[in-house]
Amino acid sequence: MNNAEEKMRYSEDELREFEGIISQKLDLARNELNYIKDQLSKRNDSGTDNTTGSSKLLEDGADSMERESLSQLAARQQKFIQQLENAMIRIKNGTYGVCVDTGRLIPKERLRAVPHTLHSIEAKLRKSN
DSSP states (O other): OOTTSOOOSOOHHHHHHHHHHHHHHHHHHHHHHHHHHHHHHHHHHTTTOOOOSHHHHHHHHHHHHHHHHHHHHHHHHHHHHHHHHHHHHHHHHTOTTBOTTTOSBOOHHHHHHSTTOOSOHHHHHHHHO
């Protein structure tokens, strides 16, 4: 391939590197999700004390807010895991690293930072305008 030819996909070695990065991120994300779920189940189990009065109402409100916050974190984490799993599928079918808008390869630096991305930074910036 000469310099005038633009590379259309990453090599098997390059894809293996990205697969390693994504695998690591998936493991971390799954562990974090399990931790969040564990915290949520502990929050749900702790409503058995006999505190009375307004302090109980405040505690219930704080617990409720914390449960909501943990639920939102869990939902975001599940979405992130799904995006990483989809990236793994793209590696397997040979479409990983190709911008869905431009059809060009997404630079390695961007993929290392955001391995689940579907867009080059140029396409992302154009979309946000």
